[in-house]
Amino acid sequence: MGREFTGMMKTASVERRVQAPPTMGPLRVAVVGCGAMAREFHLPVLAGCGDVRVVALVDRDVARAAELAQAYDIERILPDTSELHPDWVDGAVVATPPVHHAPGSIELMRRGIHVLVEKPLALTEDEAVAMLATAREADVVLTVGLFRRLFPSMRMLRGLVSSRLLGDPVEFDVEAGSVYGWPLTTLANMRKPSGGGGVFMDMAPHLLDQILFAVPGELDLVDYFDNARGGIESDCVLRLRLHHGGRIVNGRVELSRTRKLRNTVRIECERGVLEFSSGDRFRVTLKPHGLEVEDEMRGCARPVLIQAGWADEPETTGFAAYREQLDDWVSAIRTGRRPWLHAESARPVVGFIERCYRSVRPLSEPWVDEGLQRVAAGTVAATAKDVRPGRVLVTGATGFIGCRVAEILALRESWDVRALVRSAGSTSRLARLPVEMVLGDLRRPDELCQAVQGCDAVVHCAIGTAYGNRKEVFDVTVKGTQRLANAAKAAGVRRFVHVSTVAVHGKDVIGTIDEDTPCRPHPGDDYSESKAEAERVIAQAVRSGLPAVTLRPANVYGPFGNTLITRPLQHLMRGTLVVRDGDVRVANLIYVDNLVQAIACALAAPADAAVGESFVVSDGDSMTWSEFYGAFACALDVLPPATLGPPAIEAQPVRRPPLRWAVSWFQAWKELFTSAEARALAKRYLQTDPLGRAPRWMFARLPTLERRLQRLLGAGRPLVYKPHAATTADVGRMVMNPIAAVVNSEKAHRRLGFAPIVPTHRAIELTVQWLKNARLIDLRPD
Secondary structure, three states: OHHHHHHHHHHOOOEOOOOOOOOOOOEEEEEEOOOHHHHHHHHHHHHOOOOEEEEEEEOOOHHHHHHHHHHHOOOEEEOOHHHOOOOOOOEEEEOOOHHHHHHHHHHHHHOOOEEEEOOOOOOOHHHHHHHHHHHHHHOOOEEEOOHHHHOHHHHHHHHHHHHOOOOOEEEEEEEEEOOOOOOOOOOHHHOHHHHOOOHHHHHHHHHHHHHHHHOOOEEEEEEEEEOOOOOOOOEEEEEEEEEEOOEEEEEEEEEEOOOOOOOEEEEEEOOEEEEEEOOOOOOEEEEEOOOEEEEOOOOEEEEOOEEEOOOOOOOOOOHHHHHHHHHHHHHHHHHOEOOOOEHHHHHHHHHHHHHHHHOOEEOOOHHHHHHHHOOOOOOHHHOOOOOOOOEEEEEOOOOHHHHHHHHHHHHOOOOEEEEEEOOHHHOOOHHHOOOEEEEOOOOOHHHHHHHHOOOOEEEEOOOOOOOOOHHHHHHHHHHHHHHHHHHHHHHOOOEEEEEOOHHHHOOOOOOEEOOOOOOOOOOOOHHHHHHHHHHHHHHHHHHOOOOEEEEEEOEEEOOOOHHHHHHHHHHHHHOOEEEEOOOOOEOOEEEHHHHHHHHHHHHHOOHHHHOOOEEEEOOOOOOEHHHHHHHHHHHHOOOOOEEEOOOOOOOOOOOOOOOHHHHHHHHHHHHHHOOHHHHHHHHHHHHOOOOOHHHHHHHHHOHHHHHHHHHHHOOOOOOOOOOOOOOOOOOOOEEEOOOOOEEOOHHHHHHHOOOOOOOHHHHHHHHHHHHHHHOOOOOOOO
């Protein structure tokens, strides 16, 4: 691999004649694939390049292509590349799902069309070899979208390694990861057959290319681990060896679509460390070993970090790298020179990725495995089943609870899971599983009818989350439940499990909460009020024949939980978590795997024991909130949370006033018009002729009006700087306000056979392991 890069650097200027474009005007280009990459990057860059003219968009989704064609004034919209012809197109940008990269590019090149294909070049080395052979035979230019290689910072990193300024490389460590949020238009990249793989297939082509560009050599695989469970991986760890300059450089690569990692390429050299950050296209950090400089004010010597960049390199926007990638391709077509991003240089990485997937070993994730291995002996779910595993639709399947439901039902309970998802980009965790993912929205009855067809059961976990927008929350949580219930009844499902919440009983319950406790949700609370309304929808659907069961879980916690885990524990680590009356109030908890066990029992229980019934479910222990968060504090070696006494007696809150929406709108407009951006726009407006002449003339004659407008917009507000204060227990604290009642799950135990399968102490251990792995808490010393 290293020889490829070395050869590329030495021979890039060597002339090799390729087929010249049939026109002396702009290069005529078609964009194949109108998904997120085309929309967000390729089309904006192509539209701004005078040497290129986009003549066609190709996508099976003609409506999506038509929308982009209208925005960019593109005449041709085609459903298939078979209609592209070299008489009116010179080159094509291929931005399809990876499975189509090789066959699509080969088809185009055979017709004499030059190709710039998105990474990865191909899914297998055989495909890559075939693509290269076709490019040679057709005498066309084939480049691959490894634009990061063109970053000034990457060229600087390569130069620093080559110069041996800090000695020879000894080892390298690469981390890249964040919670995936790419605006995918389809699920193609989240499926193994079309995407080829998950985070490794997505990110490794760039990252391995960067390593081998900076430290030329050949790669050997040591170990590859990922967490695919029948789908595509969201997380992986790779250990490898790089043969460079007659020596072995050991390396590690960790990638994630569910966790925020360091996001740097770090190269340890003999005399220091070189580090490239994925967010910095212009600089590289140098940290020489043992180099300290005396800081007289601090009274000590301090280590030095050096930022290295090209002295004559102007900083540009993020689109610049895509433009350089485009210019590299166009220039190679016009001049016949070998492009910097020629496909041959990407071929060895394709082969290496293929070898990794063939040698995969399971990534250790105890918080996943525990619930898959535990089954409560003697439960209804383990014995006589009224609804045997078939196809189940899980709504809210990308959420905290819904994803774990899909995971356990598919991998432990042998259900054929169909997962309803609203956004393709939020499926990273779900896509690991052997489940059928379908795009759908609870606000669209036709999509729900299609999703529920052929299903034996439904587990309804989805809710509206647009809190603050009461209308939208109720449209999804209440009306969405009604639409889903109607679709399920029409499809003849044999069991419908509705996941509600004990919050429907309100915050003021004292004593015991069970199924006989009245539903009195807290007035003005969108979550509990909408869930209570959704329960009434299900009760009505039961009366009309829907075989539904309602579960009211207590406070759900566990890995990937935000409300009771991530946010409170981040405050716990900072010493800003406060629990009101936490020493005496029972926490009423249920570990997420235990909730899924209750759902499995509700799916399997006989109809006469379950249908039409509501069940309150919890772990049933007497742990207080102080004990719960105290256990986490002990595991994380921090101080336990502070406690407050019971709140003072207050008047009952009233429902939100009818004109509350008007107040919210007024506050929003006021914030907008008084923002720094609005003031800057107003100033620019006044300075721009002829637009600003009239207001300037008016202000000159009415100075009082000008002063009033300045006060309204905060233009005369003085600037105040306050240094960041040290965190204390009274600054930015989070106060938990638990209820005084205790949840009783006796009915669920008796009629469903439900019993928790993961004890509380083990659930806390597993959650802590996940927290550390996810790096959601800072465990570094101050």
